[in-house]
Amino acid sequence: MAKLILKNxxxxxxxxxxxxxxxxxxxxxxxxxxxxxxxxxxxxxxxxGCGKTTTLRMVAGLEEITAGEIYIDDTLINHLHxxxxxxxxxxxxxxxxxxxxxxxxxxxxxxxKKMSEADIKKEVMRIAPLMKVEELLDMKPAxxxxxxxxxxxxTRALVRRPKLLxxxxxxxxxxxxxxxxLRTELKRLHKEVGxxxxxxxxxxxxxxxxxxxxxxxxxxxxxxxxTPYEVYDxxxxxxxxxxxxxxPMNLNKVTITEEDNILYFSFxxxxxxxxxxxxxxxxxxxxxxxxxxxxxxxxxxAEDGSPVKIAVFENLGDEKRIGIRIGDEYLTLITSDETLxxxxxxxxxxxxxxxxxxxxxxxxxxxxA
Amino acid sequence: xxxENQSLLSRLIQNLLLIIYSIFALFPLFWMALITFxxxxxxxxTTFFFxxxxxxxxxxxIGTDYIKTFIDNVIxxxxxxxxxxxxxxxxxxxLARFNFKYKEDLAFTILSFKFAPEILVILPLFMxxxxxxxYDTYLGLIWVYQLxxxxxxxxxxxxxxxxxxxxxxxxxxxxxxxxxxxxxKILLPLIKPGLVASALLAFIFAWNSFTFSLQLSxxxxxxxxxxxxxxxxxxxxxxxxxxxxxxxxxLPEVILALLIxxxxxxxxxxxxxxx
Numbered sequence: 041m042a043k044l045i046l047k048n049x050x051x052x053x054x055x056x057x058x059x060x061x062x063x064x065x066x067x068x069x070x071x072x073x074x075x076x077x078x079x080x081x082x083x084x085x086x087x088x089g090c091g092k093t094t095t096l097r098m099v100a101g102l103e104e105i106t107a108g109e110i111y112i113d114d115t116l117i118n119h120l121h122x123x124x125x126x127x128x129x130x131x132x133x134x135x136x137x138x139x140x141x142x143x144x145x146x147x148x149x150x151x152x153k154k155m156s157e158a159d160i161k162k163e164v165m166r167i168a169p170l171m172k173v174e175e176l177l178d179m180k181p182a183x184x185x186x187x188x189x190x191x192x193x194x195t196r197a198l199v200r201r202p203k204l205l206x207x208x209x210x211x212x213x214x215x216x217x218x219x220x221x222l223r224t225e226l227k228r229l230h231k232e233v234g235x236x237x238x239x240x241x242x243x244x245x246x247x248x249x250x251x252x253x254x255x256x257x258x259x260x261x262x263x264x265x266x267t268p269y270e271v272y273d274x275x276x277x278x279x280x281x282x283x284x285x286x287x288p289m290n291l292n293k294v295t296i297t298e299e300d301n302i303l304y305f306s307f308x309x310x311x312x313x314x315x316x317x318x319x320x321x322x323x324x325x326x327x328x329x330x331x332x333x334x335x336x337x338x339x340x341x342a343e344d345g346s347p348v349k350i351a352v353f354e355n356l357g358d359e360k361r362i363g364i365r366i367g368d369e370y371l372t373l374i375t376s377d378e379t380l381x382x383x384x385x386x387x388x389x390x391x392x393x394x395x396x397x398x399x400x401x402x403x404x405x406x407x408x409a
Numbered sequence: 410x411x412x413e414n415q416s417l418l419s420r421l422i423q424n425l426l427l428i429i430y431s432i433f434a435l436f437p438l439f440w441m442a443l444i445t446f447x448x449x450x451x452x453x454x455t456t457f458f459f460x461x462x463x464x465x466x467x468x469x470x471i472g473t474d475y476i477k478t479f480i481d482n483v484i485x486x487x488x489x490x491x492x493x494x495x496x497x498x499x500x501x502x503x504l505a506r507f508n509f510k511y512k513e514d515l516a517f518t519i520l521s522f523k524f525a526p527e528i529l530v531i532l533p534l535f536m537x538x539x540x541x542x543x544y545d546t547y548l549g550l551i552w553v554y555q556l557x558x559x560x561x562x563x564x565x566x567x568x569x570x571x572x573x574x575x576x577x578x579x580x581x582x583x584x585x586x587x588x589x590x591x592x593x594k595i596l597l598p599l600i601k602p603g604l605v606a607s608a609l610l611a612f613i614f615a616w617n618s619f620t621f622s623l624q625l626s627x628x629x630x631x632x633x634x635x636x637x638x639x640x641x642x643x644x645x646x647x648x649x650x651x652x653x654x655x656x657x658x659x660l661p662e663v664i665l666a667l668l669i670x671x672x673x674x675x676x677x678x679x680x681x682x683x684x
Contacts, residue, residue: 102579123585135576139598149584200584 042113042126042203042236044076044099049108051094051260068094070260072108076238076253081230083251084240085283091260092240093132096206099238100129112204123152128202132209134189136181142192143177149200163199170229171195187218194226198233207239211246219246226250244284248272256280278404281333281397287361290334292369293401298326305332305396310367312346314391319409320398330407333397336361339373345388353381364389438659445652452648465649469640475654478636482658484547485622485632486615489554490562490608496555497562498604502596504563505570516567523560527620530556538625545626553621558611565607565676569600606676609669613662633658 051069069091076082084092097103099110101122110117117125136145143164150160168174171191181189190210197205210226211219227250230237241247247254248268256263256271256279264276275281281289294305296316303316303324314332316324324330351370352363362373362381373389381387398407444452446461469475504516534553535544543549573596581591597604622632633654640651666673 100583102583122579122583127583129580129583131576131580133574133576135574135580137577137581137595139595148581148586152585196580 043078043111044204044236044238045109045111046072046074046095046099047109047111048073049095049098049110050106051091051098051103052106067091067106067260069098072257072260072262074255074262074265076236079234079236081227081237081239081250081252083247083254084238084257085244085247085254086242086257086263087283088242089259090257092242092257093208095257096129096208096238096240099125099204100127100206101125102129126203127206128197128200128204129206130190130193130197130208130210132212134181134193136184136189136192136196138181140180141177142173142179142181142184145181145192146173146177146196146199149196167195167199170198170232171225185218186214187222190214190222191225194229198229202235205233205235205237207237209240209242212242223249245286248284256283274406275333275397276406278331278333278399281399281406285335287336287372287374289397290332290336290339290371291399292332292334292366292371294330294332294369296324296326296328296330305330307366307369310369312348312366314396315393317393317396317409320407323407323409324398329401331399331401331404333399334371334391335395336372336374338392338395339371340390340392341373341375341377341387342390343388345390347386347388350381350383350385350387353383353385355380362387438663441652441659442656444649445656447649449645449647449649465647465653468647469650469653469657473636473639475633475636475657478631478633479657481547481630482616482632482634483661485550485554485630486612486618488547488551489558489615490612492551493555493558493562493611494604494608497559498566498600501563501566502570505567506575516564519560519563522556527556527618531620531624535624543625545629547630550622550626550630550632553625554615554618557614557618557621561611561614562604562607565603566600569603570596573599602672602676604676606669606673609665610673613665616658616662 049069049072050067052067072091072095074082084095086092094103098105099117101117101120105118112125112127136142137148140148146164146167147160150163155163164177165174168177171194173188173191173195176184176188176192181192184192190213194207194210197207207226211222214222223246226239230250239247239250251268253265253267254271255265258279264271264280266274271280271284275284275289278291282291292307294307294314297304297306297313299313303321303326304313305316306313348364348366350362351365352361354361354363358376360375360377360380362375364371364373364387399405400407443457445465446463447459448462448464451459500519504512538544538549538553541549543552577595578591581595582588586594617634618632619634622630623635626632627635637651637654637658640647640654
């Protein structure tokens with residue numbers, strides 16, 4: 041149980057500095073400041089190469105910190121040896137010790153602490169049921185499936201009684217079904233153990249379903265840090281808006297036009313217009329180009345809407361995804377409507393105007409009323 | 410080797426060919442063993458039936474200091490492999506794990522020691538060894554044998570280290586083990602097949618080495634390969650005694666090869682391509 045604080049943390053790899061001359065963009069992690077409260081489940085989310093694993097490894101002590109401070113429970117851990125930081129780390133590719141049995145793998149850390157064999161046995165037996173690995177204890181890692189290896193890997197991290205549990209892409213090498221099962225187990229595990237947990241992932245669904253708070257990174261920079269609801273409902277920029285949500289938010293370039301004293305978002309090469317919500321009327325001027333963000337489920341099929349042509353129709357069973365074209369722009373909408381459309385059909389759509397997001401076309405930042 | 414659905418005939422033919430090949434390959438060994446029991450008079454006839462005699466064995470084992478040369482050979486070859494393991498395993502680890510300038514060049518240089526024929530470097534080495542008083546010493550031979558044993562060991566073991574995920578070591582570090590117990594408990598068991606195979610192969614190469622021991626030793630220390638030459642006398646060649654010397658010299662290798670043949674193939678082919 042612990043609180044984790046990262047204060048203005050930077051990371052730069054030396055070989056990058058030499059190659060590119062040490063520009064600011066070369067930081068693998070750039071001025072990262074986040075606070076994880078006791079018992080929280082925090083997801084670090086971002087595309088590959090965004091610095092999320094580097095961040096985790098700095099917390100674990102496997103990477104040196106170029107600048108900044110990391111605290112666990114008010115103790116500065118920058119120069120503490122990994123084993124003294126009170127963390128448990130589950131590696132991405134499991135990193136089990138191949139010559140040892142699962143039992144010995146789990147007991148490995150306890151042996152380092154010179155615990156008696158009887159106590160080790162007690163401890164392993166206490167932890168093993170949590171991740172359901174009792175059956176596997178006599179097996180060698182080579183005989184395990186991917187899912188089983190990951191269970192053992194996490195068990196091994198837990199047996200250290202960590203104040204902080206770090207999970208590095210724990211589900212990314214598993215197949216779809218196993219991934220779902222283990223995801224649920226992770227959630228249950230966190231409830232049972234209650235230890236502060238950080239999970240690194242590139243899968244937004246994983247982050248959304250597991251985390252209490254999500255930290256979204258891109259190119260080493262923190263984009264947004266908030267609850268899953270916040271990052272979904274109020275993304276700070278185009279990147280977060282496009283990253284969270286499946287299917288992703290429709291992000292289209294529109295122009296502000298005025299007609300009878302009412303402002304509209306107008307799609308280029310099209311007559312389709314969407315009224316600008318009244319709260320934005322003060323910040324938007326006629327003629328300005330902005331990026332309009334509409335979640336696929338905020339686009340509605342309605343009798344009194346504007347006619348558009350269907351470009352793609354996907355029937356996923358319980359939901360249908362319809363790809364439509366408005367002028368040059370492509371949008372996706374989700375409906376649970378029973379009607380089966382086909383390509384080329386004309387449907388009428390309306391937009392949940394209050395739920396639209398607008399972003400500056402240059403900076404990508406959200407424009408707020 | 411043989412899959413289930415192969416016909417009996419093709420299996421028979423395959424086995425037959427293998428048997429013919431083994432006879433072909435093993436016949437020199439067999440003939441060598443045979444003539445150890447022949448007297449000098451019978452040496453040049455090709456009959457398989459003769460009155461066996463142990464005179465050659467008596468002459469070699471009791472008449473000369475062959476046993477001492479055998480022990481010398483064990484010391485020199487064994488010592489060379491031991492030094493190679495002690496120095497080569499860390500070197501292989503460094504070449505596999507760390508990034509430093511000219512890493513590949515260094516690795517290639519080590520490998521290139523095996524390219525040049527020994528005779529090419531023997532003359533300068535001879536001069537240097539005379540000056541350094543390494544000539545005709547165990548240390549001198551063990552040192553120069555590194556040219557034979559070290560490159561092989563480093564390159565095989567390096568492949569094994571490269572196959573081990575760095576994260577395994579980091580996990581052990583997180584578990585609170587010092588590096589030497591990580592090495593002993595985790596890494597060593599993983600590289601063992603490669604280490605055993607390459608060390609034994611290196612031992613055989615060192616055991617068979619002729620040029621170095623011929624030129625860089627001779628009075629105090631003599632290896633079996635060089636000692637075999639002694640049975641060429643001024644008046645005649647004692648083929649029987651020479652065969653005894655060669656047979657005894659080949660015995661350890663044959664025994665080793667039989668013991669480790671499974672490891673040898675696995676150990677040398679596994680590491681590099683496993684991942």
